[in-house]
Amino acid sequence: MNTATVYVPRDSAALAVGADEVADTLQAECARRGIALKLVRNGSRGLFWLETLVEVATPRGRVAYGPVSADDIAGLLDAGLLNGAAHPLCHGPTEQIPYLAKQERLTFARMGVTDPLSIADYERLEGFAGLRAAIALAPEAIVQQVLDSGLRGRGGAAFPTGIKWKTVAAAQAAQKYVVCNADEGDSGTFSDRMTMEGDPFMLIEGMTIAALAVGATRGYVYIRSEYPDAVATMSEAVVRANAAGFLGDDILGSGRSFHLEIRKAAGAYVCGEETAMLESLEGKRGIVRAKPPLPAIEGLFGKPTVINNVISFASVPLILARGAAFYRDYGVGRSRGTLPMQLAGNIRCGGLVEKAFGISLRELLYDFGGGSASGRPIKAVQVGGPLGAYVPESQWDLPLDYEAYAAVGAVVGHGGIVVHDDTADMAKLARYAMEFCAIESCGKCTPCRIGSTRGVEVIDRIVAPPSSTRNGPQHNRPQQVQLLRDLCDTMLNGSLCAMGGMTPYPVLSALNHYPQDFGLATPDREAA
Amino acid sequence: MPNPAPTPADALAITGAVLARRAAEPGALLPILHEVQDTLGHVPREVVPQIADALNLSRAEVHGVVTYYHHFRSEAPGRHVVQVCRAEACQAMGADALFEHAQQRLGCHAHGGHGSTSADGAFTLNPVFCLGLCASSPAVVIDDRLHARVTPERFDQLLPQAGEGASGSDSLSRLRERAGVRAGA
Secondary structure, three states: OOOEEEEOOOOHHHHOOOHHHHHHHHHHHHHHHOOOEEEEOOOOOOEHHHOOOEEEEEOOEEEEEOOOOHHHHHHHHHHOHHHOOOOOOEEEEHHHOHHHHOOOOOOOOOOOOOOOOOHHHHHHOOOOHHHHHHHOOOHHHHHHHHHHHOOEOOOOOOOEHHHHHHHHHHOOOOOOEEEEEEOOOOOOOOHHHHHHHHOHHHHHHHHHHHHHHHOOOEEEEEEOOOOHHHHHHHHHHHHHHHHOOOOEOOHHHOOOOEEEEEEEOOOOHHHHOHHHHHHHHOOOOOOOOOOOOOOOOOOHHHOOEEEEEHHHHHHHHHHHHHOHHHHHOOEEOOEEOEEEEEEEEOOOOOEEEEEEOOOEHHHHHHHHOOOOOOOOOEEEEEEOOOOOOEEOHHHOOOEOOHHHHHHOOOOOOOOEEEEEEOOOOHHHHHHHHHHHHHHHOOOOOHHHHHHHHHHHHHHHHHHOOOOOOOOOOOOOHHHHHHHHHHHHHHHHHHOOOHHHHHOHHHHHHHHHHOHHHHOOOOOOOOOO | OOOOOOOHHHHHHHHHHHHHHHOOOOOOHHHHHHHHHHHHOOOOHHHHHHHHHHHOOOHHHHHHHHHHOOOOOOOOOOOEEEEEEOOHHHHOOOHHHHHHHHHHHHOOOOEOOEOEEOOOOOEEEEEEOOOOOOOOOOOEEEOOEEEOOOOHHHHHHHOOOOOOOOOOOOOHHHHHHHHOOOOOO
């Protein structure tokens, strides 16, 4: 008897819309009908509006159905699900769904294709090829490959990864560390989470290559506590990688060792800042450290430490496997390679879009995203997380690259894109940015700790209705706006880290591009 | 049967077992606090001196860490813990209204970054800033289970019925087992 192979994702975005119930129902219904079923719990393809996306292996490739709920299973089986038959929920061959077909999936090539915890699946699709190549190279040759690839830190700061590695490699110390910052706290971002849940060996491989390059023997992955599924999957992947000789005392028989440990964060946004994260890993309050010294010189426990984001490490195996030039040939200007972008918020087709740098926001919003989820006009798009600017429609045709965005006072950041429709109140969102900073500030520097609270107050005064007099004398709105600008200037230039230093980005961009939401009749725009 | 709250003696025994296993790890405090809270539901004040002693820290340092991180709590939570995402992507899909609805429905009055427990102890409502489900907003967690695309109506359907066991309703002996303490030890 033929066994049908069906894929039901285990990504938490699929679980959150009932993927486990879909899988259970499918198994029960197949058992009842006497059908032999091979159920694979894969990662997510990243087409979240179609979750739960069920795929069936057919002679013409995998065929996709979605969004599938448990109630749909019996009807789907009746219609011939297991043969990839037509059905209103059927989208044809998965790889030909335009949203996927138009992407350039380098880092996310295996995402949703494999069983995340299967080393055999991973190796079949180029997994550990980069590590095998790296083991044959001298450490400085590994660093050179990463330098030549043009890879820049994907966590948001976009610092060249190879230069960081070179610094740690050159540092003299008995113990060095490799730390992965997986404290992905930015709203609108989920590429780190998907990587850890959907292709964990890729992160392990990237970190191991880093360890070989810089001479580190210990590493940590610092994962936010809001991601329990990522913590569980990564922990299991580390166990399996150790057992298979990809981690441990003798990596692939090379005699080199690297020990990796998963650490759970505890819900402090500022621990996504690298020095606060180090404090947290050391068992302290996550308070930002002054730099210098750089973590590359004095990092975890005072030792030289490579710190990179999940996607930075995850980009490395392919660079080693296929060569720096292959990766560098994607992208524009000084933004080389691809960025896994995340379409989120009020968007019809939200999900993961990996493209070379240079794509425009308009293409992402409409060609991929299909416009807003509400059907209303899109008003503002926040790019780069809670500390990123709100980008107005006049800038949607800019190429997404680090320099082009910096030139207009915006940031690409971690590639998170949060869409708001025309019901959004930009003054309220600006106030929220200040409030969030007040809640999450570590408290070490005054501009961030006090400035954020003052920011909330001054925005409240700006938007207070003119008739409101119960809180004392009427405030002069233009004066308050100037006060807000001064405050933002202090925070921008006087804060110790990006928490206070970038909170003005969403605030000022909201004020500059949407003055009417602050009750300002005429555009109050300073020279940009 | 309602879950009997661990007594202070239980808490000390369970924490002692965690410390015996983990105190020597580099930077052990957060992993220890996680394990204590995962087992007991919170980090009781009475275990702070014990942890400080084992790690050669001051009580103030341990207290400082427990209170710094949003995840750790010093008080036992309600029987059910509900987290509603309040970050931008969820706001763009109606999370503010959902949070208001949750406050009303659960009788909780959370504000800013702080949580709140209903007067009858049934629910603790915590705001949370991003669950990584930003393309399927708004998102909530109810007793460790994630839910996406949650409307107020859906929220009401997802709520556990009154009297239903909570996620933390393990018996005390199971708690001890998990923490590696033999019953009666």
